[in-house]
Amino acid sequence: MNEQPDSNAQRPDMAAASPPANGWAIELEKINKRFGPVHANKDIDLKVARGTVHGIVGENGAGKSTLMSILYGFYTADSGAIRVNGVEQQIADSRHALALGIGMVHQHFMLVDNFSVLENTILGAEDDARLAPSLAKARAELMRLEREYGLEVDPDAIIEDISVGQQQRVEILKALYRGADILILDEPTGVLTPKEADDLFRVLETLRDQGKTIILITHKLREIMAITDNVSVMRQGEMVKTLKTSETNPEELAELMVGRRVLLRVEKGESHPGKPLLEVRDLVVADDMGVERVKSVSFAVRAGEIVGIAGVSGNGQTELLEAVSGMRDQRAGTVAVNGRELYLRGDDGAARARAAGLAHVPEDRQRMGLVTAFEEWENSILGYQDSPEYGSGPFLDIEKAKAEADARIRTFDVRPPNNRLKTSLFSGGNQQKIVLAREMERDPDVLIVGQPTRGVDIGAIEFIHNQIIKMRDAGKAILLVSVELDEIRSLSDRVLVMFDGTIVGEADPATATEGELGLMMAGISERKAAQ
Amino acid sequence: MSALRPLPRWADLVLLPILNLLLAFIVAGLVVLIIGQNPFVAISAIATGAFGNGYNIGYTLYYTTNFIFTGLAVALAAHAGLFNIGGNGQAYVAGLGVIFVALALDQYHWAIVMPVALIAAAVFGGVWAFIPGYLQAKRGSHVVITTIMFNFIASALMVYMLNRVLKPANVSGPESRMIAEGARMPRLSEFFPPFQYTPVNLSLIVAIIALFVVYVLVWRTKFGFALRTLGHNPVASRYAGMSNSRIIMIVMTLSGALAGMVAFNEVLSVQNRLVLDFVADAGFVGIAVALMGRNHPVGVAFAALLFGALYQGGNELQYVVPGLTREMVVVIQALVILFTGAMEGLFRPGLQRTFMLFSPEQKAEAAARETVGSEG
Numbered sequence: 085m086n087e088q089p090d091s092n093a094q095r096p097d098m099a100a101a102s103p104p105a106n107g108w109a110i111e112l113e114k115i116n117k118r119f120g121p122v123h124a125n126k127d128i129d130l131k132v133a134r135g136t137v138h139g140i141v142g143e144n145g146a147g148k149s150t151l152m153s154i155l156y157g158f159y160t161a162d163s164g165a166i167r168v169n170g171v172e173q174q175i176a177d178s179r180h181a182l183a184l185g186i187g188m189v190h191q192h193f194m195l196v197d198n199f200s201v202l203e204n205t206i207l208g209a210e211d212d213a214r215l216a217p218s219l220a221k222a223r224a225e226l227m228r229l230e231r232e233y234g235l236e237v238d239p240d241a242i243i244e245d246i247s248v249g250q251q252q253r254v255e256i257l258k259a260l261y262r263g264a265d266i267l268i269l270d271e272p273t274g275v276l277t278p279k280e281a282d283d284l285f286r287v288l289e290t291l292r293d294q295g296k297t298i299i300l301i302t303h304k305l306r307e308i309m310a311i312t313d314n315v316s317v318m319r320q321g322e323m324v325k326t327l328k329t330s331e332t333n334p335e336e337l338a339e340l341m342v343g344r345r346v347l348l349r350v351e352k353g354e355s356h357p358g359k360p361l362l363e364v365r366d367l368v369v370a371d372d373m374g375v376e377r378v379k380s381v382s383f384a385v386r387a388g389e390i391v392g393i394a395g396v397s398g399n400g401q402t403e404l405l406e407a408v409s410g411m412r413d414q415r416a417g418t419v420a421v422n423g424r425e426l427y428l429r430g431d432d433g434a435a436r437a438r439a440a441g442l443a444h445v446p447e448d449r450q451r452m453g454l455v456t457a458f459e460e461w462e463n464s465i466l467g468y469q470d471s472p473e474y475g476s477g478p479f480l481d482i483e484k485a486k487a488e489a490d491a492r493i494r495t496f497d498v499r500p501p502n503n504r505l506k507t508s509l510f511s512g513g514n515q516q517k518i519v520l521a522r523e524m525e526r527d528p529d530v531l532i533v534g535q536p537t538r539g540v541d542i543g544a545i546e547f548i549h550n551q552i553i554k555m556r557d558a559g560k561a562i563l564l565v566s567v568e569l570d571e572i573r574s575l576s577d578r579v580l581v582m583f584d585g586t587i588v589g590e591a592d593p594a595t596a597t598e599g600e601l602g603l604m605m606a607g608i609s610e611r612k613a614a615q
Numbered sequence: 616m617s618a619l620r621p622l623p624r625w626a627d628l629v630l631l632p633i634l635n636l637l638l639a640f641i642v643a644g645l646v647v648l649i650i651g652q653n654p655f656v657a658i659s660a661i662a663t664g665a666f667g668n669g670y671n672i673g674y675t676l677y678y679t680t681n682f683i684f685t686g687l688a689v690a691l692a693a694h695a696g697l698f699n700i701g702g703n704g705q706a707y708v709a710g711l712g713v714i715f716v717a718l719a720l721d722q723y724h725w726a727i728v729m730p731v732a733l734i735a736a737a738v739f740g741g742v743w744a745f746i747p748g749y750l751q752a753k754r755g756s757h758v759v760i761t762t763i764m765f766n767f768i769a770s771a772l773m774v775y776m777l778n779r780v781l782k783p784a785n786v787s788g789p790e791s792r793m794i795a796e797g798a799r800m801p802r803l804s805e806f807f808p809p810f811q812y813t814p815v816n817l818s819l820i821v822a823i824i825a826l827f828v829v830y831v832l833v834w835r836t837k838f839g840f841a842l843r844t845l846g847h848n849p850v851a852s853r854y855a856g857m858s859n860s861r862i863i864m865i866v867m868t869l870s871g872a873l874a875g876m877v878a879f880n881e882v883l884s885v886q887n888r889l890v891l892d893f894v895a896d897a898g899f900v901g902i903a904v905a906l907m908g909r910n911h912p913v914g915v916a917f918a919a920l921l922f923g924a925l926y927q928g929g930n931e932l933q934y935v936v937p938g939l940t941r942e943m944v945v946v947i948q949a950l951v952i953l954f955t956g957a958m959e960g961l962f963r964p965g966l967q968r969t970f971m972l973f974s975p976e977q978k979a980e981a982a983a984r985e986t987v988g989s990e991g
Contacts (some may be wrong), residue, residue, distance in 0.1 A: 411853050437855025444854070452854045455847045462840070467855040469840045478836045 106134035108296040109266050114138035115164035117150055124150040126321045128164070132266075132314075136299045137288060139329070141307040142318035143341055143478060144512050148301050151318070152268050155299075156188045157181040158460035168266075181210035187264025189255045191271040195243045201254050202226060202239040205261050222261070229260050234290050248398075256287065262322030266297045273307060277396045278569060278602035285311045303542075305334040306570070317341055331452060342543045352553045355577040358387035361561035362408070362442070362530045367399070367417035369407040377403040379585040380417070385530065385561040390552065392576030392593065393565045395605055400585035402447060402563045405534050408563070409444035410437035411452075422529050443523035445516075447534030447565065450560065453519040456508035460498075461489035463507050464522050497547070520551060531555055534565045549575060569601060583607040622967055623802040626916060632907050632955060635964045636921070639954035643947040652938045655804075656949075657671070660686040664931025665924035669809025675883070681877045681924030683822040685901025686875035686919050687829050690910035694833050696846035697934030701747060701762025702874040702898025704769030705740040709875030711776060713882040714791050714889040719819035721798035728798040731820065732883050733876075740875020741868040743769065748867025752860035758867065766898075768835040774891065781889060810838075816884035818876065825873060826912040832869075842866050874898060903956030918955075925951055 110132040122219045125147045132138045142148045155166065157175040161604060166173050168184045168460060172577070175181050195204050196569040206222040226239050235253045244253060250550055252272060269288075273281040288311060289297055308315050309329060315325040318342040324340050339345055362385040370379035377400040385391045395401050406412035408419050410426065410433030417428050421440045428437060437444070446452040456462050465474055465485045475481035489503040496517045497509070507515060516536070523531065533552060537545040556562050566572050572579055573593045581589045581604040589604045627918035644654030665675045679853050685702040699705075712735030716720035720728045747761035766930070774789065783792040800817050833839040845852040852859055881893045900922055907921070908914025929944040954961070 095660065133957055409854075410856065430858065431853060431860055432856050434944035438856055446854060451848070452850045455844050455851050457847045458843075465840075466851065469837050469857075470857065475837065478838060480837050480840055482835070482837060 104133040106133065107135040108450040109169060113165040115151065115154060116162045117159060118162055119153060123321050128323045128557060130316055130323060132297060132299060134297050135292060135295050135343040136313040137292050137300060137311055139302065139312035140318065141303060141305065141308055141315060141337060141341055142169040143246050144539060145304050146318040147321040148318055152270065152301060156186060156268060167579050182262050185263055185265035185270065187259025187262060188268045189259060189270065189272060191274060193251050193255055195251060197614045198242060198246040200240050200242055201237050204243060204254055205258050209262055225261060226257060229257055233294065235287055236422045249283060252284065256428055267291065268299045270301045272522060273304065274310065275397060277606050277607055279597060287494040305574060309334060319343060326334060333480035338542055342492065350549050355389045355556065357389040358559065360386045361422055362563060363420040364408060365418045367419065368415040369403040370410060370415055371403055377585050378407065383580055383587065385563050387561055388556055388578045390556050390562040390564055392572035392573055392579045394572045394579050394580050394601055395568060395582035396417045397567045399582050401582055405447060405532055405565055409442065409532055410434040442526035443526060445519050445523050445533040445536060448513055454507050454515060458507055460507055460518060461486045461503040463518055464489035464492055466522065468526065470495055488595050496521040512539040516540050516548065520548060524555060530561045531561045535567065537571060569598060571576045581605055583615065622970055626966060626970060628909055631962060631966060635959055637956045639951040646810045646946060647912040647939065650938065650943065652936055656860065657932060657939060658935055660932045660935035661928030665928035668935045670813055671927060673804065673810035673813025673815045675923045675927040676819055677813060678926040679919045680815065680822045680880050681897040682900055682904050682919035683826060684916060685874055685897045686904030686908060686915040687825055688870045688900045689905035690908065691829055691873060692870040692877050693905060694858040695862060696849065697866060698759050699743060699744065699762055699867065699870045700902065701765050702758055702901045703894050703896060704766035705743045705871040705874035706877035706894045706898055707769045707773050708743040709740035709878035710882050710889050712736050713878045714781065715796045717798055717883055721795035725798050725800055728817060729800050733879050736875040736879040737872035737968045741872035744871020745864060745868040748864040752863040777889060777891060782947055789891050791955055793888045799887050800918060801862040802884060803953045814885040816879035816880065818884065821876065825876065826916055830912045847864045895928060903952040907955040909917045
């Protein structure tokens with residue numbers, strides 16, 4: 085708290101040092117935030133020019149979310165100054181942030197599913213106890229906002245009936261309705277189809293042209309390049325550099341984020357597929373509510389090939405993975421590994437799938453693949469705990485399990501190398517390595533991988549991709565499901581596109597364009613919309 | 616960046632329960648003050664009443680035995696994510712098993728009756744808990760609801776059994792025939808005279824063995840690994856190929872068997888016959904014991920001893936301080952349960968904040984986290 089407000093000393097690497105024509109919307113100066121002894125934000129300086137799209141990139145744990153939470157009033161900075169539109173502010177809570185015109189669109193939407201768009205918009209901003217007058221007033225205002233910014237949504241539609249992309253618009257409308265002038269978007273495209281993402285970017289451009297300021301937090305460098313005017317890179321709690329987007333490139337940004345050179349492209353040789361190791365025939369799977377999410381799907385994965393399943397999340401991929409790996413009963417159809425049909429009914433089907441040589445890296449490692457409250461070594465045997473090598477009788481050979489965990493920690497370079505550490509204390513990338521090591525080191529015939537790099541830092545992505553390709557080259561059959569189209573395209577030898585529970589098409593990742601895949605991913609309705 | 620970091624183990628296991636206990640005593644002390652008695656006299660009366668001499672200690676250990684069994688029953692189920700509130704009913708029904716065996720075999724030596732009665736108690740208690748376990752595993756009926764309902768069913772069943780089946784013709788009250796003396800499990804006073812005629816008996820040894828067995832089962836066996844996986848994350852256990860329904864049924868059965876040991880203690884050595892409500896809500900105290908003991912056998916042992924002392928000391932209190940009636944003693948016991956059991960997390964956030972500022976261990980862990988953060 086010893087900063088001098090009149091000190092104009094600019095960091096040499098601040099690209100836009102002189103005040104822009106419209107002035108600064110946000111100025112952060114020497115922001116510090118500690119959580120106990122963890123220094124989450126160290127002397128952060130950030131200036132966001134009014135009427136621009138400003139990207140913030142950084143790996144997990146780099147401090148982006150903390151910084152935005154300080155700006156949005158979730159946390160109070162330990163020291164440092166915040167100026168909004170040139171006026172110094174002490175932002176006490178998010179209500180205060182809103183009053184200053186700062187709105188936030190969260191990664192996970194904060195909407196009431198069974199309320200209408202209009203009701204969600206005014207939720208928490210009702211004028212008085214009587215609802216009807218507020219709703220009438222809000223409707224007019226909402227229509228005005230929708231027209232002005234090209235954010236068409238039916239005000240009377242119920243949230244659960246509209247698409248994810250539209251739900252996101254509602255979130256943006258909520259912020260605008262509350263008078264937001266500065267919008268913070270946290271990883272906004274994670275749940276969108278490529279087309280929906282393009283739509284979002286068009287909306288952001290409109291907003292910017294109307295004078296709004298947008299701060300975009302993302303880890304997708306392609307989006308940074310496509311939409312932002314300036315970009316700030318954070319690493320380990322520090323602001324590394326702020327650049328004009330037009331003067332940089334993805335390679336440079338990745339290097340700044342990680343602190344070393346990173347290969348963004350996957351290097352793999354020709355695939356030499358052999359006999360089919362995983363055969364799925366006429367598989368029908370229902371979700372917990374009894375709704376059919378996979379509708380008669382058939383495909384095969386051969387030895388030495390990676391088959392990618394592309395699709396917007398929620399089109400049956402999750403249920404497909406769960407059924408094939410024995411976690412979910414199938415309604416009809418068969419799954420065969422190495423020519424032998426699996427019996428997957430009952431709630432221990434996953435054990436039989438594993439015994440048949442099928443390993444599974446689940447989509448959601450924290451919900452499914454790990455027990456985060458366990459120590460690392462316990463997770464390194466999860467799923468294989470009954471195997472005789474961890475003790476023949478009812479007792480667990482803990483020393484053996486720990487020794488194996490140590491070996492895997494070394495091969496997969498898990499950090500920190502401590503098998504007694506609680507799993508929740510590892511970073512996302514290291515947690516994923518724990519799961520991958522466990523599933524790959526058993527030399528399975530078939531490897532099912534869901535979202536291998538979701539929430540994983542760039543440095544670890546490279547490693548994980550290489551491991552998957554190594555498995556392929558060792559003659560394993562690999563089924564890959566990812567919502568990251570880039571990942572599917574760069575890793576797969578064949579791409580199947582899933583929409584509404586069926587496989588709507590197959591494509592060669594080398595020749596298919598993103599647009600073609602995107603149309604398939606969006607299904608027929610989206611194709612109609614595009615015409 | 617989560618704002619609060621978990622407490623170091625020793626603070627979680629030792630400091631927090633002590634703080635809770637202190638608060639309970641302060642509030643209880645205020646209550647004592649309000650009715651015009653001296654709280655310090657009361658507390659010293661409780662302490663003397665619980666540990667003053669061999670007789671007091673004997674009674675304290677007798678209560679402790681029951682609380683260890685019910686505490687373990689709740690703790691074991693809790694490790695699998697199940698909340699077994701049915702300890703009362705399971706212990707009550709287990710009384711049937713013990714009395715059937717004891718009455719059928721009471722012409723034999725206690726050394727023969729004891730192991731058979733122990734198994735019978737485990738089987739009857741286990742079956743009474745298996746049914747809610749089955750309903751949870753196969754039908755999705757929540758064990759919290761079903762075990763509570765089974766407490767009521769048990770109580771009605773036992774009234775019927777005692778009045779219509781077990782009551783000898785020449786007895787007026789609803790109770791069974793007395794077990795022949797030679798078949799009764801020996802009291803510890805036979806080996807250790809200072810315990811005098813207190814009811815503490817060999818089942819205390821069984822309780823200590825049970826503590827050890829539960830520890831080994833939960834942390835040293837493959838089944839324990841599976842039940843802890845289920846308890847922390849039922850999706851992960853399904854992913855790992857563990858049969859959640861099977862684990863639920865087995866754990867509930869084992870939990871009921873542990874609760875059933877209360878009947879083994881009460882029927883075979885304390886009451887020496889089956890009487891109405893011999894469980895005396897030990898099953899509910901077990902919930903507080905397990906909560907306070909953090910579901911760990913060592914914690915359960917200490918918490919059971921504390922509650923045993925409170926029960927025994929509380930009973931003595933009414934004789935030492937005449938102004939404190941039996942009802943007041945129950946109020947004090949209830950306050951302790953409230954603060955150590957139901958509201959055991961009261962101080963946690965504040966303590967966590969304090970620790971984040973001052974603890975050197977936390978700094979070391981933070982350093983470890985920093986290393987985690989920097990990927991290779």
